[in-house]
Amino acid sequence: MQDAVSAGRRHGERSAPYQPLAFRGALIIAGKESGELLLSKRGLLWLLVMSLVLSGFALLLISNTELGLLENAQVVYDMVGLVTSLGALLTLVVGADAIGGEHERGSLVPLLLAPLPRSALLLGKLGGQLIAWSAMLGIALPYLWAVGSTGQNLAAGIACLIILGTPVVLTFGCLGVALGARLLSARSALTIGLVVLILAASPMILGPGLRRTAIGVAFDWVNPFSAVLNATDAVVIDSEPLLTQTVPFAIALAWMLIALWYARRSISRLTGSPQ
Amino acid sequence: MTGLANGRSEVLVELRSVEAWRGGATILRDVSLTVRAGEIYGLIGPNGAGKTTTLAVVVGLLAPTAGGARTLGLDPLGQAEAVRARTGVMPERGGFYDWMSAFQYLAFFARLYGFDPPLVEIGERLAHVGLSAPPDQPIGTLSHGMRQRLGLARALINDPSLLVLDEPTGGLDPRGRREVHELLLTLSHKCGIGILMSTHILDDAERLCDRIGIIAGGVTVAEGAVPELAKMGRDLEAPEQGGGDRYRLRLADRGMQSASKRLPAGVSVLDGEGDWWTVALASEHPPEMVWRELMSLGWPIREIQRLDSRSTNSNLERLYLELTKHTERQRAA
Numbered sequence: 001m002q003d004a005v006s007a008g009r010r011h012g013e014r015s016a017p018y019q020p021l022a023f024r025g026a027l028i029i030a031g032k033e034s035g036e037l038l039l040s041k042r043g044l045l046w047l048l049v050m051s052l053v054l055s056g057f058a059l060l061l062i063s064n065t066e067l068g069l070l071e072n073a074q075v076v077y078d079m080v081g082l083v084t085s086l087g088a089l090l091t092l093v094v095g096a097d098a099i100g101g102e103h104e105r106g107s108l109v110p111l112l113l114a115p116l117p118r119s120a121l122l123l124g125k126l127g128g129q130l131i132a133w134s135a136m137l138g139i140a141l142p143y144l145w146a147v148g149s150t151g152q153n154l155a156a157g158i159a160c161l162i163i164l165g166t167p168v169v170l171t172f173g174c175l176g177v178a179l180g181a182r183l184l185s186a187r188s189a190l191t192i193g194l195v196v197l198i199l200a201a202s203p204m205i206l207g208p209g210l211r212r213t214a215i216g217v218a219f220d221w222v223n224p225f226s227a228v229l230n231a232t233d234a235v236v237i238d239s240e241p242l243l244t245q246t247v248p249f250a251i252a253l254a255w256m257l258i259a260l261w262y263a264r265r266s267i268s269r270l271t272g273s274p275q
Numbered sequence: 276m277t278g279l280a281n282g283r284s285e286v287l288v289e290l291r292s293v294e295a296w297r298g299g300a301t302i303l304r305d306v307s308l309t310v311r312a313g314e315i316y317g318l319i320g321p322n323g324a325g326k327t328t329t330l331a332v333v334v335g336l337l338a339p340t341a342g343g344a345r346t347l348g349l350d351p352l353g354q355a356e357a358v359r360a361r362t363g364v365m366p367e368r369g370g371f372y373d374w375m376s377a378f379q380y381l382a383f384f385a386r387l388y389g390f391d392p393p394l395v396e397i398g399e400r401l402a403h404v405g406l407s408a409p410p411d412q413p414i415g416t417l418s419h420g421m422r423q424r425l426g427l428a429r430a431l432i433n434d435p436s437l438l439v440l441d442e443p444t445g446g447l448d449p450r451g452r453r454e455v456h457e458l459l460l461t462l463s464h465k466c467g468i469g470i471l472m473s474t475h476i477l478d479d480a481e482r483l484c485d486r487i488g489i490i491a492g493g494v495t496v497a498e499g500a501v502p503e504l505a506k507m508g509r510d511l512e513a514p515e516q517g518g519g520d521r522y523r524l525r526l527a528d529r530g531m532q533s534a535s536k537r538l539p540a541g542v543s544v545l546d547g548e549g550d551w552w553t554v555a556l557a558s559e560h561p562p563e564m565v566w567r568e569l570m571s572l573g574w575p576i577r578e579i580q581r582l583d584s585r586s587t588n589s590n591l592e593r594l595y596l597e598l599t600k601h602t603e604r605q606r607a608a
Contacts, residue, residue, distance in 0.1 A: 029387075109336070111387075115389075117388065
């Protein structure tokens with residue numbers, strides 16, 4: 001070991017006053033989260049799995065288009081729905097791991113002991129989810145181009161994905177964070193989050209007839225997934241302007257804010273122990 | 276340094292009759308302690324006594340349900356960020372990001388504390404705790420002892436006034452332990468940092484600590500300077516149990532039923548179970564004569580070990596065992 005006295009002298013010389021680091025701290029944590037996604041084996045494996053699923057689905061869609069079974073607009077709509085679902089799954093996984101996983105690995109306590117407000121920790125974790133969603137979009141764009149470049153609705157589909165998809169994806173990311181903070185277990189948080197995700201994404205597999213019933217309509221009104229899919233349907237297939245889809249966007253945004261509030265409340269109650 | 280600037284009497288941690296509740300159970304019932312600048316305070320106690328929970332209260336991770344807690348003169352919960360900016364904590368289970376290198380890890384925490392040290396300083400800080408890993412070596416490949424040192428480097432990254440350590444030498448080899456001892460003694464006595472550490476290694480407590488608090492069942496059962504507590508331990512030796520030298524005898528496993536009833540003058544049995552028996556000899560009786568008399572009375576002595584009743588460690592141990600025996604019995608029941 002080096003001379004501890006000299007280290008102590010240097011220690012004494014540094015007179016960095018404590019400054020609130022809320023936003024800067026959030027950026028630092030977001031940077032760490034992106035490293036975890038892009039540099040760790042686990043994060044890269046998730047991105048690889050997403051790529052494989054998109055490859056398989058894109059192949060199916062292209063085959064159907066070649067056979068004349070699906071229109072180009074329908075293909076783009078299906079692809080946007082799938083990418084949104086996969087994005088929600090990815091942020092749910094990242095969110096559940098953000099607090100629950102870190103607690104299980106023992107790395108949460110040092111973070112909680114840093115001089116940061118809990119809101120900065122939450123912002124940093126959400127920043128990591130945004131980076132994960134951006135990575136997902138980056139992977140999805142070539143596939144979207146591959147299936148939709150021959151039509152005229154590709155740009156509208158991409159716009160729907162970014163503008164309408166982002167609140168839905170972050171809703172599930174916040175849910176993962178909140179459940180992880182409540183249960184302090186990534187696995188439990190992920191299990192519950194997946195059940196909610198499957199229920200919310202069920203309109204994707206419901207037929208149009210069922211969705212037009214009273215229950216289907218009511219479900220559509222409260223479900224962010226339905227709201228986004230209906231809006232995407234209107235924009236990509238019916239060629240309506242995106243600006244007319246304010247209500248579905250507001251529904252998705254409201255759910256995101258509710259999930260954000262729940263995550264913030266869950267993180268602020270987090271105690272932990274130096275063990 | 277804060278401690279030197281303001282004198283060694285500055286109180287860094289003060290817990291008064293703290294009670295704390297966690298997971299549906301009361302963990303702390305009545306814990307009090309005071310840590311001053313420039314001293315090492317050891318919190319010792321059996322597993323489950325509440326040591327880690329006490330540390331959690333000190334650093335503001337857990338709210339006490341009763342009693343008072345002040346850390347660095349501040350409310351550890353209400354002024355948590357200001358407390359944490361001046362506190363370094365090393366949890367027992369120091370979780371790390373295995374994909375990072377030790378350099379990246381330390382730089383990450385330095386930035387969280389508002390510093391942006393150059394790579395050279397990070398290397399110096401790692402060397403300071405005896406960790407000389409290559410800059411690009413992932414933490415996942417470091418040994419347990421190296422991770423322990425990295426945890427200590429992280430705790431020191433903000434140049435704290437108060438260091439809170441949970442079992443700081445667990446998992447270290449004897450040389451590593453000695454090096455950590457030297458570092459902690461220097462940080463405390465020369466740099467003026469107050470150190471609050473939990474341990475159940477009494478040797479660590481005796482070598483390092485200026486004062487010790489013994490905690491059992493969530494209650495502080497003793498607190499004081501090490502020599503004071505050692506004296507209390509020494510005084511526990513009842514005169515009728517033999518105030519002279521103590522010996523451990525290993526006996527062949529036969530004839531003890533009758534032999535235990537026949538003792539020469541000046542010998543008393545303190546403890547007897549299985550092959551090993553502890554006896555006390557009155558100071559006026561030469562041991563060699565006593566062993567001969569015992570053997571002539573049928574004691575099948577095979578080995579004799581002298582116990583040093585004057586060592587601080589054995590006295591601390593005696594006190595510790597005495598004060599925590601009720602808790603251990605309750606646990607066993």
